[in-house]
Amino acid sequence: MIDIKKINYSIDGTQILDNLSFKFEKGKFYGILGPNGSGKTTFLDVLSGYKNAPDSEIYIENKELKEYSPLKLAKKIAIVPQKFDIVFPFSVSDILEMGRYPYKKKFFSLQKSDYEVIDRVIKEIGLEEFLDKEITALSGGEEQRVIFGKALIQTTPILFLDESTSNLDPYYSHTLLSLVRKRVEEEQTMVIGVFHDFNLATLYCDEILLLEKGRIVTSGKTQEVLNSKALEEVFKIGWEKYKTEKNTFVFPKLGDD
Numbered sequence: 173m174i175d176i177k178k179i180n181y182s183i184d185g186t187q188i189l190d191n192l193s194f195k196f197e198k199g200k201f202y203g204i205l206g207p208n209g210s211g212k213t214t215f216l217d218v219l220s221g222y223k224n225a226p227d228s229e230i231y232i233e234n235k236e237l238k239e240y241s242p243l244k245l246a247k248k249i250a251i252v253p254q255k256f257d258i259v260f261p262f263s264v265s266d267i268l269e270m271g272r273y274p275y276k277k278k279f280f281s282l283q284k285s286d287y288e289v290i291d292r293v294i295k296e297i298g299l300e301e302f303l304d305k306e307i308t309a310l311s312g313g314e315e316q317r318v319i320f321g322k323a324l325i326q327t328t329p330i331l332f333l334d335e336s337t338s339n340l341d342p343y344y345s346h347t348l349l350s351l352v353r354k355r356v357e358e359e360q361t362m363v364i365g366v367f368h369d370f371n372l373a374t375l376y377c378d379e380i381l382l383l384e385k386g387r388i389v390t391s392g393k394t395q396e397v398l399n400s401k402a403l404e405e406v407f408k409i410g411w412e413k414y415k416t417e418k419n420t421f422v423f424p425k426l427g428d429d
């Protein structure tokens with residue numbers, strides 16, 4: 173569904189993404205792990221067309237990324253970014269409605285079917301109490317839930333999450349990730365999410381890509397990558413393991429403990 177033949181991306185002569193290639197399939201939740209500065213956000217930015225990488229060859233559903241108009245791409249990929257730069261005090265309702273703009277006909281208002289999608293997501297992630305508030309007046313976690321909601325309202329087959337639960341409490345982290353996991357299984361959508369919390373990756377991801385200095389060091393089933401030697405080498409720390417019936421969770425092993 174996303175076939176990366178190659179991505180090279182550099183800024184001022186520094187190679188940020190170095191000859192990456194990978195095939196992402198639909199019906200799977202992928203996690204991207206890697207140290208700070210390893211290129212995770214840049215990778216999603218290039219895949220979403222936000223950053224232009226001329227020396228790249230990327231196919232989204234068999235069509236080259238370069239051939240997509242921004243509007244067509246917005247019907248394929250929604251993104252919950254790491255940072256949101258909302259300075260204008262839009263209301264939460266306005267922001268959520270923006271999720272339907274790719275489907276809006278010129279000079280027409282949103283349709284009943286658009287509002288049905290919006291209302292469903294509002295209920296699913298509990299945004300009712302914020303609708304009339306200005307986005308700039310919300311807490312960090314509340315704002316993140318709204319931006320997440322907008323991406324879900326976009327109803328795309330591909331969703332990118334860039335540390336998109338970093339401001340959320342455990343209840344909302346799991347509510348939102350369970351919701352997208354359900355869509356992956358029931359609607360065969362695809363999710364690619366950047367995580368620093370490996371336990372969330374353990375619980376929700378089918379496969380992991382481990383990035384270091386703009387390269388994919390290893391990739392594979394979540395449990396295999398999280399139990400690999402590469403994890404220690406890339407993060408330069410040992411990992412304590414905690415096994416449950418279904419999963420092995422990993423925690424940083426610090427000092428002499």
Ligand SMILES: Nc1ncnc2c1ncn2[C@@H]1O[C@H](COP(=O)(O)OP(=O)(O)OP(=O)(O)O)[C@@H](O)[C@H]1O
Nearest residue numbers: 183188206207208209210211212213214215254366
């Ligand atoms: N606009 C820019 N100008 C110069 N260097 C940049 C720019 N944007 C990103 N970089 C560099 O590119 C590298 C990759 O950055 P990126 O944000 O993709 O890393 P990341 O893996 O997402 O990191 P983090 O875990 O800290 O969010 C970093 O070394 C960063 O300093």
